[in-house]
Amino acid sequence: MNLLYYQGSIELGIIYAIMALGVFISFRSLNMPDLTVDGSFVLGAAVSAILYTKGHPFLGMPLALVAGCLAGCITALIHTKLKIQPLLSGILTMLALYSVNLRVMGNKPNIPLINKPTVFSIVNDFFVSGFSDLVLSFIILIIVVFVLFLFLKTKLGFVIRATGDNEHMVKALGVNTDFTKTLGLAIANGLVALSGALIAQYQSYSDIGMGVGMVIIGLASVIIGEVLFGARSLFRRLTAVILGAILYRLVIAIALDLGMPPTDLKLISAFIVAVALAMPAVKEYILSFRKRMSSSAGGKGGEA
Amino acid sequence: MLIIDNLSKTFGKGTINENLAIDNLSLFLEEGEFVTIIGGNGAGKSTLLNCISGVYEVDKGRIMLDDIDVTFKPEYKRSKFIGRVFQDPLRGTAHDMTIEENLSIAYDKGKPKGLKPGIGKKYHKLFRERLSLLELGLEDRMKQKVGLLSGGQRQALTLLMSTIVKPKVLLLDEHTAALDPSIAKKVLELTNEIVKEYNLCTIMITHNMKAALEHGTRTIMMLDGRIVLDLKGKERKDMTVERLVEQFGNKNGLYNDRMILG
Ligand SMILES: Nc1ncnc2c1ncn2[C@@H]1O[C@H](COP(=O)(O)OP(=O)(O)OP(=O)(O)O)[C@@H](O)[C@H]1O
Numbered sequence: 010m011n012l013l014y015y016q017g018s019i020e021l022g023i024i025y026a027i028m029a030l031g032v033f034i035s036f037r038s039l040n041m042p043d044l045t046v047d048g049s050f051v052l053g054a055a056v057s058a059i060l061y062t063k064g065h066p067f068l069g070m071p072l073a074l075v076a077g078c079l080a081g082c083i084t085a086l087i088h089t090k091l092k093i094q095p096l097l098s099g100i101l102t103m104l105a106l107y108s109v110n111l112r113v114m115g116n117k118p119n120i121p122l123i124n125k126p127t128v129f130s131i132v133n134d135f136f137v138s139g140f141s142d143l144v145l146s147f148i149i150l151i152i153v154v155f156v157l158f159l160f161l162k163t164k165l166g167f168v169i170r171a172t173g174d175n176e177h178m179v180k181a182l183g184v185n186t187d188f189t190k191t192l193g194l195a196i197a198n199g200l201v202a203l204s205g206a207l208i209a210q211y212q213s214y215s216d217i218g219m220g221v222g223m224v225i226i227g228l229a230s231v232i233i234g235e236v237l238f239g240a241r242s243l244f245r246r247l248t249a250v251i252l253g254a255i256l257y258r259l260v261i262a263i264a265l266d267l268g269m270p271p272t273d274l275k276l277i278s279a280f281i282v283a284v285a286l287a288m289p290a291v292k293e294y295i296l297s298f299r300k301r302m303s304s305s306a307g308g309k310g311g312e313a
Numbered sequence: 314m315l316i317i318d319n320l321s322k323t324f325g326k327g328t329i330n331e332n333l334a335i336d337n338l339s340l341f342l343e344e345g346e347f348v349t350i351i352g353g354n355g356a357g358k359s360t361l362l363n364c365i366s367g368v369y370e371v372d373k374g375r376i377m378l379d380d381i382d383v384t385f386k387p388e389y390k391r392s393k394f395i396g397r398v399f400q401d402p403l404r405g406t407a408h409d410m411t412i413e414e415n416l417s418i419a420y421d422k423g424k425p426k427g428l429k430p431g432i433g434k435k436y437h438k439l440f441r442e443r444l445s446l447l448e449l450g451l452e453d454r455m456k457q458k459v460g461l462l463s464g465g466q467r468q469a470l471t472l473l474m475s476t477i478v479k480p481k482v483l484l485l486d487e488h489t490a491a492l493d494p495s496i497a498k499k500v501l502e503l504t505n506e507i508v509k510e511y512n513l514c515t516i517m518i519t520h521n522m523k524a525a526l527e528h529g530t531r532t533i534m535m536l537d538g539r540i541v542l543d544l545k546g547k548e549r550k551d552m553t554v555e556r557l558v559e560q561f562g563n564k565n566g567l568y569n570d571r572m573i574l575g
């Protein structure tokens with residue numbers, strides 16, 4: 010067992026947790042299956058990589074966030090104004106983003122981030138330590154969660170959460186749900202893009218295919234968090250998403266450590282999410298099976 | 314004050330399923346008037362309320378709230394003036410949010426939504442006061458999620474939410490139909506109290522003819538998208554369920570036992 014190896018996984022988990030928080034906003038708070046994520050993640054990475062090559066590693070972060078927000082707005086507009094289902098709206102934006110992302114990256118399928126300082130290497134130069142990546146990513150995550158938590162507790166945050174919970178009610182209480190959905194999807198994809206921007210600098214490359222299955226990873230984190238850490242209060246839910254994201258990375262790391270070929274990663278991700286999503290149904294089966302067993306047992310008892 | 318002027322609404326226009334749900338209907342409600350609406354299945358009662366609240370666009374006619382023409386305003390815009398409680402208790406509240414969060418959204422109805430704290434400082438005291446009026450003990454459960462409440466508790470909460478900012482008109486669509494008789498009675502009493510306290514212009518749909526005559530100040534019967542009976546004052550006082558059934562029940566076979574006895 011290699012400690013450094015697992016420390017890397019935790020760092021990855023922390024950065025991916027920002028993406029998972031975005032997925033949490035769209036899938037849970039808004040109750041919208043938004044597949045823009047696969048595209049907006051790469052968009053963030055692309056913006057970050059391009060600015061890096063121009064010598065602005067820090068500027069790439071906020072710009073990636075804004076670009077992600079715009080991508081989310083496009084999906085929301087397709088859904089709310091053109092009345093196309095959320096699922097399809099997201100897929101359309103994701104598809105369009107593939108071309109956009111290539112353009113952003115100067116028509117190159119990948120950009121290596123070498124020779125110049127990244128956000129991570131700059132911080133490491135200041136505080137020379139084996140933990141600087143970990144601390145930096147953790148600080149960024151804490152800031153993101155803190156701001157997100159406060160936002161979801163504002164009046165605006167309330168109506169966004171209520172939109173996913175009960176759209177009828179929100180409309181009946183005088184709120185334009187087209188607006189709340191747009192705002193929610195913008196925030197969600199902004200976070201996803203920010204995560205992509207950080208990953209690009211952390212891994213020192215940006216690749217056009219790095220977003221494939223990202224939404225599933227995000228969803229896996231959300232669900233693992235919910236199952237293991239509960240969904241009681243908002244604070245608990247956000248913490249659960251983060252822990253879920255880190256745990257997911259650790260599981261993958263262990264699997265790789267045990268000899269799973271890296272090419273099977275997506276297969277495992279899909280499997281984990283399928284299992285997690287199937288939980289409620291499986292519980293039902295078991296319950297009804299037990300009921301049938303006990304009632305037939307009771308019936309026999311009556312006859313005897 | 315509510316004015317409905319020559320309103321018509323057709324579903325599935327131009328298809329074989331074309332269905333005239335509201336037929337040239339006019340209705341004028343004074344400030345503080347409490348109208349109960351009865352009528353058989355498919356008479357157009359819910360459609361009428363949905364047209365008033367903007368869920369459906371109308372074919373023709375006008376809807377005025379006080380001096381404001383809301384005929385073409387989108388649902389969320391006119392919601393500022395309208396309180397609504399639906400038959401389904403799940404429809405009126407956000408189950409994954411707490412009681413105080415739900416109330417807070419309702420209390421901020423029509424106000425701009427900014428980055429201020431969702432629950433204002435003064436809200437707690439006000440919410441406590443209002444909740445205690447329900448006498449359901451909800452004032453001590455403000456931090457609990459609404460999903461934990463029973464249907465009747467939720468419906469009472471929805472009623473409170475829809476009137477916490479005084480609406481120009483309160484629309485109730487069989488809001489007690491899904492509840493146990495005793496809880497239904499309680500919610501109905503609450504409705505009466507709140508309507509009286511705020512002198513609210515109210516429309517209540519019910520299948521219970523007895524309740525329709527007992528509550529409110531005016532009773533309307535609908536059939537095929539039209540108003541076929543409009544009872545007020547002495548005429549209404551003298552009306553009984555038996556006579557209603559005698560006059561209308563047999564003629565168009567509208568009522569069954571459930572509607573009479575509730
Ligand atoms: N969304 C809709 N699309 C098409 N037709 C509809 C729609 N809503 C209502 N209708 C039709 O309009 C007519 C009036 O329906 P409405 O729901 O207003 O009746 P109601 O008086 O509320 O009846 P109930 O007592 O059963 O609730 C019915 O014929 C119904 O089939």
Ligand SMILES: [Mg+2]
Pocket residue numbers: 358359360
């Ligand atoms: Mg109805």
